[in-house]
Amino acid sequence: xxxxVNSTFVSLDxxxxxxxxxxxxYVSDETDDLALQHLNDAEVMLMGRATYDSYASAxxxxxxxxxxxxNEMPKYVASTTLTDPEWxxxxxxxxxxxxxxxxLKEQDGGDILQHGVGAVTKTLIAAGLVDVLxxxxxxxxxxxxxxxxxxxxxxxxxxxxTIGSQTLxxxxxxxxxxxxx
Numbered sequence: 001x002x003x004x005v006n007s008t009f010v011s012l013d014x015x016x017x018x019x020x021x022x023x024x025x026y027v028s029d030e031t032d033d034l035a036l037q038h039l040n041d042a043e044v045m046l047m048g049r050a051t052y053d054s055y056a057s058a059x060x061x062x063x064x065x066x067x068x069x070x071n072e073m074p075k076y077v078a079s080t081t082l083t084d085p086e087w088x089x090x091x092x093x094x095x096x097x098x099x100x101x102x103x104l105k106e107q108d109g110g111d112i113l114q115h116g117v118g119a120v121t122k123t124l125i126a127a128g129l130v131d132v133l134x135x136x137x138x139x140x141x142x143x144x145x146x147x148x149x150x151x152x153x154x155x156x157x158x159x160x161x162t163i164g165s166q167t168l169x170x171x172x173x174x175x176x177x178x179x180x181x
Contacts, residue, residue, distance in 0.1 A: 015142035017149040043110030048120035056087040
């Protein structure tokens with residue numbers, strides 16, 4: 001069975017959106033190398049519609065190893081409204097999200113990588129389908145957004161074991177956690 005691995009950038013105050021206010025000062029060759037390692041460790045990507053729209057508008061026109069890997073790998077997007085994705089190698093998961101991801105995990109193949117935390121990820125965590133969580137903790141208080149923009153969610157109580165951590169030269173700490181389910 002495939003593992004579902006989520007890799008998410010997060011500020012000290014739990015913000016996962018509004019990255020223009022807090023994330024991009026921390027991008028470096030070192031972060032790019034680790035992001036590429038996570039991509040290369042996976043066989044496919046899974047994303048929600050917002051992440052898909054953001055990525056599909058940016059990555060196809062970029063160059064480099066990260067762009068090449070993202071553009072070439074198979075991608076699944078959970079959406080009830082997207083019918084004709086334009087980004088190559090994209091398949092829409094339009095039915096019940098939990099059922100579709102369970103079926104995807106049961107297929108032969110390598111890990112499924114997901115970037116970011118939104119409604120899709122929170123649903124999958126609550127359903128016990130996220131196996132590993134890599135939190136890229138940025139040493140900054142974002143001071144932006146509302147409840148839908150944070151990692152924290154009322155009622156989402158799931159335990160993880162820490163399986164590793166890495167402090168990068170720019171101060172970012174990447175915590176790797178495995179779900180206890």
